[in-house]
Amino acid sequence: MKSLAVTTDHQLEIVEIPDPVIGEDCVLCKTISCGVCNGTDTKILHGTFKGFNTYPCLIGHEAIGEVIEVGKKVKQWKIGDHITLPYLEVGPDGKYAGYYSGWSAYSEYTVARDWQAMAELGNGPGTPGFWEGYYTQKVLPKDIDPVYGAMVNTLREVLNACKTFGFGSGQSIVIFGAGPVGLTFTTFAKLLGVKSITVTDILEEKRDEALKAGADHFINGSKEDVITEARKIYPNGADHVLDAVGINSIINTAMHIVKDFGQICVYGISPTLGMELNWADAPYNWSLKFLQFPNKVDEAAAHDQIINWVRMGVIDLKDYVSHIIPFEKILDAFAMVERKEPCKKIVIKY
Amino acid sequence: MKSLAVTTDHQLEIVEIPDPVIGEDCVLCKTISCGVCNGTDTKILHGTFKGFNTYPCLIGHEAIGEVIEVGKKVKQWKIGDHITLPYLEVGPDGKYAGYYSGWSAYSEYTVARDWQAMAELGNGPGTPGFWEGYYTQKVLPKDIDPVYGAMVNTLREVLNACKTFGFGSGQSIVIFGAGPVGLTFTTFAKLLGVKSITVTDILEEKRDEALKAGADHFINGSKEDVITEARKIYPNGADHVLDAVGINSIINTAMHIVKDFGQICVYGISPTLGMELNWADAPYNWSLKFLQFPNKVDEAAAHDQIINWVRMGVIDLKDYVSHIIPFEKILDAFAMVERKEPCKKIVIKY
């Protein structure tokens, strides 16, 4: 089968590798779609993903697969099921066909493991190697388009982040960045009952998108002083200030905006890992919370609510996807990302 | 002005009473609309409202009013604002123009009090007479129709109840009653991420409505054994069983359905106040939670989320209202309720 590798000299390459052979606790999936992740995928590509340093590797981690073969111990899935987040697993040498794992989900065939079947085989919760990520491999209902359905993987993460950050009734939030992630946070925070949201971005054309997504206010950071404007809206400061971009200096700005006992939330991953902070800019009591690799148990818990919202028409997956590109042209898709062309989610279709 | 009274012999009567004179901490409202509450209004009418025994009284408690006069200490409201939950307040004798208070909100003019202005006058939080209900008097944004807006008062209560009962991700709920209240609970529980909802009612025609509202399963209680069917769906029992009707025997049935450490939630108010319970039917660990008069601080906290949902198109207030009836015909509206004609919310328009 074909897959997408990052070489040791940080180039993308479509490679031919053997099809996966599944264990008794696994299902084999024909990959239907896989979302391109501007964050993790490109960081692995460029060698800037914190804590990751093994190349060549296979990448991709936002797939939907259709079950085409079922291991005999598996109980929760059957032939034809659409599954979220299938992967490829590595062997004892840490590799799959000579490649390290960057989750490998761009492969034409992928695998999901039934955690309950794992438990019966002695590899379940409580055993050394058990990975909670298996909890996130869940059935995508058939009435949801499995190509756009790749978006469910991302939306679960953002909803989980909203809950981990504690967004809720009566609160005020200032969100830095009106890209796809920032706007999704805007919509979800509003659905969760947040009272007032201000989005700030340096592009004026983001104003309408932000307001449409649910923002109450927009600050154009290229024309206005964000601290001054945010303080006009929230004289006592905002309950939360969210970095949905991943630029360290946002934290310094946010310290001037967050209220006493408020929280600065960092979801974006800065490519620069060190920074100078000045506590004098912040209130007496505040938190800085980094959420950069979601807890898989919590992410799994967000599945139902996203599925409910999609089925009830509260959110439309198509609103979050700008391009559907066949796997054959996946290098074009990445080229587009590299050129930083404005887009929402790109989904690779198989 | 005109208002709606319940006489000492439990008859409804449109009466003429003086217009309210407001204090410095109040706004005078021209009543725009007021929802008919099948629960409280009719119980007061029939003398079966627990703890209420003072007649004649004025009723109504789901109004929207437009501010037409502003007390000089008031800060949070201005002329033209639409306000949720205005009332009439009684004098030192506990009456308004000779009538006791059943909240009196069917009156043509009503009053809201600014709790912050109250505080500055020495009547705020911490003083003996302070009523937290003032927190629920909030601005209804102008882009929401103020006639259908009366529904916001009800929806806040139901959303608050969902949160007080603790409905959330991964849970299963069995809801007794597919009337307007039961269906609203169904939709809201689903929006809050509940995994599986079963609605049961004795009318087959409620099946489609329940499924449309978000139910995953429907049990026709007149044809099927509810306990048996519910246990098929939830072999270990349901996390929550909700009485959205107000019939004591539902609690006895629910004991057979609720799971260990589960909760029976009583939102409907039974006209019969005593009952026989048999612990043997329930699991070892369970709760019975009565929520029959919402905490006003919590109800106020639900305001933002309902407003957000309305403005984002998640819910449509028109879906919850079946009749808009002019105040002149309010007795016809109540006659309809007395005949138990199938309907959703009736809103009285002024």
Add this chain to the structure above:
Amino acid sequence: MKSLAVTTDHQLEIVEIPDPVIGEDCVLCKTISCGVCNGTDTKILHGTFKGFNTYPCLIGHEAIGEVIEVGKKVKQWKIGDHITLPYLEVGPDGKYAGYYSGWSAYSEYTVARDWQAMAELGNGPGTPGFWEGYYTQKVLPKDIDPVYGAMVNTLREVLNACKTFGFGSGQSIVIFGAGPVGLTFTTFAKLLGVKSITVTDILEEKRDEALKAGADHFINGSKEDVITEARKIYPNGADHVLDAVGINSIINTAMHIVKDFGQICVYGISPTLGMELNWADAPYNWSLKFLQFPNKVDEAAAHDQIINWVRMGVIDLKDYVSHIIPFEKILDAFAMVERKEPCKKIVIKY
């Protein structure tokens, strides 16, 4: 080895049964001590334990055992460790040597299973038969006397109940019953920061014990009207009313005492399972919470705090134990319980 059986005609009998043979995931324990449980043990004896109907059976469930043999997969325990809550496990026929299980912990030898070793053998969390009770089998530190240490099993349950009921800062609690359970609740609630505790009992001699245990007030229920006196102390009602006795009529009394949005907590198990309740006596909003078989995950979570309290001198296990009786005289111990002789915990010593 010897063990204690309840015969089919509900008699206690010391019986001779084979020693346990342990699996790879188990440790064999020499039983050191086992607390007598006036609740569960005597209910099983008399055939009134809800949901239990299989005789003859072996009883006892509050043991401490010393590890004398270690299964080869076991990691968390070693020879000589003192373990809380060892049991005997039944075979595929649901029996051990012909006896059903009432937890069987009065046996001279008992067994604990390492849940992590179970997981590696395919019987861990997520598999059908997994029992969370294994989490409660924890090491009792060597500096705690293992005879009095049997009390740790009970105290964990009560502390867990306090947390499940939500006892905490600023609250008021009325506790029915100044027996060992009621007094332990009194002390623990006070340690958890509860502001005011009133204990009521029908014996005047309990007054001093209650005050010493941490009560702020005592009501003698045989001389004073409990509702009247409790309402004098808490004019708006109490946050919690706890039945630490297990008499249905306490719930009816409690309804008059609990405040709006308060909770009636039932920890004692009434031998009579049905009762008549009158909602009219209660406030609009209230809960009735039954906790009669603790959640084992939560009970395990209480272990550390009890151990800390014992080691820091906050509580003295000896204060909770009135009799230490050798296993040979266990029938005398039960006779004493049957005669309802006033006592605290009886611990059987091996």
Add this chain to the structure above:
Amino acid sequence: MKSLAVTTDHQLEIVEIPDPVIGEDCVLCKTISCGVCNGTDTKILHGTFKGFNTYPCLIGHEAIGEVIEVGKKVKQWKIGDHITLPYLEVGPDGKYAGYYSGWSAYSEYTVARDWQAMAELGNGPGTPGFWEGYYTQKVLPKDIDPVYGAMVNTLREVLNACKTFGFGSGQSIVIFGAGPVGLTFTTFAKLLGVKSITVTDILEEKRDEALKAGADHFINGSKEDVITEARKIYPNGADHVLDAVGINSIINTAMHIVKDFGQICVYGISPTLGMELNWADAPYNWSLKFLQFPNKVDEAAAHDQIINWVRMGVIDLKDYVSHIIPFEKILDAFAMVERKEPCKKIVIKY
């Protein structure tokens, strides 16, 4: 009366100022005792207290006063009551007798305000100037010595911090600093059920004190590598790492010790306000929480539990106090602090 001032050139001076005249909502207190706060007091003295820059000022904020005069609106206090946290209030010019307020509690006479009486006078919750600090002015029971009782003010703060940081069952904590604050955190965390505590300090003589206070492990930071040793004890990292000293570099060290989804808690106040952080040292998900000026509502909520612990003998206030110094010698007390002589709390007695 006499009081303690910090002059514009940052010198301490005993000054003579007029006695306070109380309002209707206040009580006048004869100051009994006041704790010396090595943190705030000395920072104000040296001009390094974040956000404070008004001199000359009066300092002291850990007093106990005995009520000697009661304003006519006051309800919660009476003559003879011992009150926690009385202050002096400034006039409209922000001063008391020409001095700005550093809380002024070293004065011979101090004042407490009854927040409920304030509410009735129109200055309660909801009014612009209302200060939640009034909630912390509570009665110290007469059976607690009011000189040592000054310690209650401090202990409430630390207990509140433990709860705000979320210390509880099953957790592991590494505490930097075995001074009085660090040791109090150690004891309180243990009382709250924390499973394992490691204390680190650079003085070997702190080892025994730390273990006695409840620590499970001690690392001598002057002889051992703290990161290496802490990782040996907690291979996956610690749930919480607490800076109880106030040195920025502790945060950098803590990043290597905190587990994924763990929290670095900063209670000590660093005199240096800026620092360089390197995200690369931390896990993917973590929080940095600064608590440097407690929320007064929460601090008040900790009062009951501290009082309970003192009265039940769980903690002995005398263990926390090393010196009781008469007010006449208060300058000697501060000289001792300046010399950094090893000591626990110094209490000034009037």
